[in-house]
Amino acid sequence: MNACAARPVTTLLVRLEGVREVAPGRWRARCPAHDGHRPALAITECDDRRVLLHCFAGCGVDAVAAALGLDLADLFPPREPDGYDVHLARPATCHGRRFTDAQWLPALTLELLEVMVVVGAILRRGSVTASEHARLVRSVARILDAEARCHG
Numbered sequence: 001m002n003a004c005a006a007r008p009v010t011t012l013l014v015r016l017e018g019v020r021e022v023a024p025g026r027w028r029a030r031c032p033a034h035d036g037h038r039p040a041l042a043i044t045e046c047d048d049r050r051v052l053l054h055c056f057a058g059c060g061v062d063a064v065a066a067a068l069g070l071d072l073a074d075l076f077p078p079r080e081p082d083g084y085d086v087h088l089a090r091p092a093t094c095h096g097r098r099f100t101d102a103q104w105l106p107a108l109t110l111e112l113l114e115v116m117v118v119v120g121a122i123l124r125r126g127s128v129t130a131s132e133h134a135r136l137v138r139s140v141a142r143i144l145d146a147e148a149r150c151h152g
């Protein structure tokens with residue numbers, strides 16, 4: 001495993017144009033999925049090295065990744081050899097503390113991306129592994145937990 005593979009954000013940044021670091025772990029760049037010269041794409045590297053993308057013009061994460069020739073899976077750190085995801089074993093960020101909507105939405109976006117990546121792998125292979133099933137169950141639990149907290 002090389003350093004680039006260990007940091008998905010590196011894979012991403014080298015493909016983007018007009019990249020500017022705006023804060024530690026946060027960048028702005030031109031969005032490859034739509035025409036425009038403004039740096040509409042916000043890139044955030046999470047503590048667990050997952051990459052969060054947001055185009056202020058409204059492009060979907062899948063469209064941005066596709067425009068760069070990347071798969072959504074490229075936005076996630078490599079899997080552990082046994083297929084178990086270390087980052088999912090951690091408790092959700094700020095457990096016990098009330099999230100604002102602005103904090104929950106990126107967290108939920110990541111969960112949904114995880115689900116999309118897992119489902120994509122399942123569709124390609126035509127079968128489900130036990131660890132994939134466990135990840136889906138965990139993602140659903142987190143989304144339900146988020147929903148409950150938003151109402152709590």
Ligand SMILES: [Zn+2]
Nearest residue numbers: 031034055059
């Ligand atoms: Zn865009």
